[in-house]
Amino acid sequence: MGFHGFLVVSQDGVDQARLYSVDPVISAFDFQEGTPSRQYAGTTLDFSAIDPVFYGGPSSYFFGPLFDDGDLSVLGDQVILSSFNVGEQTYRFPTTYVSDQGQVYDVRSFEFPIIITPAPLEVIVEDTSKAYGTQLDLSGVNYTANTLFPGDSITGGIVISEGAAADVPVSDNAYFLGLSGLTGSGLSNYSISIVPGSLRVVPRAVDVEIDDAQKTYGEEIVFDGTEFTVTGLLGEDTLSSLTIKSDGQPAEAPVTDSPYLIDGDDPVGTGLENYNIRIFPGELTLTPAPLTITADDQSKPFGTEFVFTGTEFTVTGLLNEDSVDSANLTSDGAAPGVPLGGEGFVIVITDPEGEGLDNYEITLVNGIMIIGPGNLTITANDQSKLYGTELTFDGTEFTVAGLAEGDSVDSVTLNSDGTPVTAQVADGPFAIIPSDPVGTGLEKYTLIFADGSLTVIQAPLTVTANDQLKQEGQTFTFAGTEFTVTGLLNGDTVDSAVLTSDGAAAEASVDDSPFDILIGELTGTGVDNYDVTRVNGVFTVDNIVVPPTVNPMPPWSSTLPNPTDRLTLSLFTSQNRADPVQGNVQGFDGPQQSLGDARTTLALVDSLSSDLELAVRSCGSADQDFTNYMACLSESLDTYANALDEIVNDLPPGLENVAATIRTARDGVNAAAARAQRRLAGATSASERRAIRRDALTEARGAINQAQDEIRKAITLIRADDPEVAAVQRNTGARIIQAFDTVDSELARAVEL
Structure with a gap:
């Protein structure tokens, strides 16, 4: 072992x-x-x-x-x-x-x-796709295995996916394709990994067919977005509207381009993101609009030739900017030799030409030509007259064209709005309208009347600037009424004029005197009716008028306020100088002046009034020497009143006591000055003193204005048997008012200073 x-x-x-x-x-x-x-x-x-x-x-x-x-x-x-x-x-x-x-x-x-x-084995599920609304058969999804050794095999498996159902919506993200439950031989010898696939749900094809449409040329068609038919939507998905448009929609779309495509886009509905919408255009067919071209009826004088220009027709039914420019017009009656009378000859119209006529179904209507007598033209002669005169026609102020030998026009009724004396130059020229001719053989003619012209010529008018006088060193201000007018008619007026003179300036010297008074623009009523001649006046600068020397008023020490006086002015009638004029007085029964005497009195009053105006302008400045200014103003009014007293017997009835009215105004000026002096004694500042002086000047103006009102009332009561005498007498009173206007203007200027 x-x-x-x-x-x-x-x-x-x-x-x-x-x-x-x-x-x-x-x-x-x-x-x-x-x-x-x-x-x-x-x-x-x-x-x-x-x-x-x-x-x-x-x-x-x-x-x-x-x-x-x-x-x-x-x-x-x-x-x-x-x-x-x-x-x-x-x-x-x-x-x-x-x-x-x-x-x-x-x-x-x-x-x-x-x-x-185990050996590694990778099973790959293949990607696939399906259309929205369809159920995917997962058994048909393919999958493949790599490194499967001989003898081994995969015989089955279960593919799974949440995207397989029919109601799964289209998404930008793919659905998961998984695999489980694999079966086969030798699979236990492998370590198996599944590579999932992707399932994409793609939009379902939907077909939308735009409905065909039809319209008549000249109409505008508007689509509401529902003119279509849809095929292929599923379940509760809807296509509610499209933006439908066509080049043939406008009223001016021509018939020659028909049919037009009708396109649609921008679908609106529910669930449409799940569809691939295919829009098939429709067709818009245009039919021609009806158009009627009617040859105009014509008439011509017997023995003449009628030449058609190609425009003698009337068109009904034109649309947009289309036009019928010409047509071929013929008639047997156009020749010069056709007989007079009868039912006329047909005017045949053919071959119209113009712009856009292909858009119409054209109906041509013939006309009739009537052969009648010739034309006779009666023309009123042009006339002119001077403004303010009346023109009378005798009925022969006319000329005739087309009259045959043996026939005559003896007289004509002539009318014009320009014949009265009041006819305005600016309204001209006026038409002279002829009518109702009288003569022989006129029934054979077609009468044509031609108006004449009546021109109203401006009347002569002379505007003369009144001569003026002022003290050297003073500024003269024109009121715009210092002029005399000769030649006015029909109640016209010259109310004011722009008057200028180098002598009006304060620096104008005696050595350069006299100066011209120039007349500029005139203002009034009816001034345009006149040829105006402007006559310059003479402006004299003098240095002989010296403001009176006034002793200073005692410096009272009272600090009481300046109360307002109540002035009572009285004018007296010539019958009883002890009684003031009351209420509804109808006029003064004084002695009657002749026209010459009245004019002499007017000249005297004008001279005295000019003296007053010059004296007041020479009083200096209230802000420099208030005491002397008020004293000078009082003295000037007193001198004026005394001078009028001297000619009292020559004054118009009703103005006999005008001097008393002026003295009452003078007393008001004196009272204002006295109160101001008392208040000035207690003033402690320059601004307080200026306010006191301004109050006094305003009070003095009140006295002057009250006197003006009394004199105006007296002027309204002037009466005379001779209207010209009455007019001169009223002008005399008006000259006194004018002088007081100058006084008031000077006081107003002093208040501003």
Whole structure:
């Protein structure tokens, strides 16, 4: 006996070496530490002894062939397994060995242990796919095995997947394909690993056919998105709408391009992600629209030739921007020799030409040509008249064309909106409309009337700037009414004018005087009716008017507030100078002036008023010397009142007491100045003093405005038998109002300063 794998053989008590020499015996041993292992390789397992040792053989056998030999190591490569299957097995050496010269030896050995380990076997499940809505037959899924040795086999297995059911939705991710329950031969000799496959659920094919449609040219068709038929949807999946469109939808789509494809996209519904939607377009067929072209009826004078231009027709039914530009028109009645009267001749229309006519089903309607008498044209003569005059027609202001010999037009009724005196220049020219001719043989003609033109010419109008006078160093401001107008008609007015003069500026000097007063733009009513001649006025700058010297008012120390006085103004009638004018007075019954006397009085009042205006403008500035300014203003009003008193007998009835009204205004100015002086004595700041002066000037304006109102009331009561005298007398009162406007303007300017 020996260590693992070592064997000592005793045969009949004979020495071992002797046996090897006298017997054809070989002892085989495999020396190993531990149990060897080999991986399963089917029935072709390649295994050799680990450390073989041999005793005996050709080198030891005495009775063997001469010079015999052999390689005993081949016995280690020829070991015999008890079994090729996985598990604890044994192996042994072959039982015989043949030497090089054919001697057969009996090989003796023990069985040695060996472990057969499983071989790796990878089973791969093949990828597959199925359409949404179908049940996958898992038994048809293929799988393959690598390294399966001969004689071994896989005869069956169970493929599993959650994606096999029909209702599994389409997904971007593949479903798992697993394998279990493999059956076959020799599979226990393997360590089996399953490589799963992938199952992809692909969209199901769905066919959508767009419905065919039809429309008439010129119509616009709108699809609501449901004009289709769908095939292939499953279960509760739906296709509710598409975006359906076609180039033939617009109203202007031409018939010549029909039929048009109707396409659809952007499907809307439920479960549509599980489908491959194939959309088959429909067709949109356009039918021509109806179009009627009617030859226009014509008439022509007997003996004349009618020439068609190709446009004498009427079209009904044109759409979009299509047009019928011309047509071929013929008629037997167009020749000059056809007879007069009868039922007329047919006008035949053919071959229309234009744009887009292929879009229509065209109906051609013939016309009629009537042969009638010739045309007689009566034209009113053009006329003109001066604005403000009335034009009267005598009925002969016309010309005639087409009149045959022996026939005549003796008179015509002529009318025009431009004949009245009030016809405006700007509304012209006016039409002169002829009608109702009187003559002989006119019944044979087709009468044609042509209007004439009536032009209204501007009337002459002269606007003269009034002469002005001012003190050197003062600024003169035009009110825009310092002018005289000659030539106004029909109640037209010139209300104001833009008046300018270099003499109005404060720096205008006496040495450069006089200056022109220029008239610019006129404002009024009806001014456009006149050819205006502007006559410059003369602006004189003088230096002889000196504001009166006023002693300063005593500096009262009272600090009482400046209360407002209540002024009562009274005008008196010529019958009773002791009673004021009351309520509903109808007028003054004073002595009647002649027109010449009234104009003389107006001139005197104008001169006195100009003196007042110049004096007030010469009073200086209220913010520089308030006391002297108010005193100068009071003195100027007093001088004006005294001057009017001197001509009181020449003033219009109703204005006899205007001087008293002016003095009442003067008293209001004085009262405002006195209150201001009392308040100024207690003022402690420049801003307080400015406020007191501003209050006094505003109070003075109130007195002036109240006087103006009283004088205006008196002017409204002026009456005279002669309208021209009354107008001059009212202008006299208006000149006084104008002078007071200047005073008020100067006070307003002082308030602003």
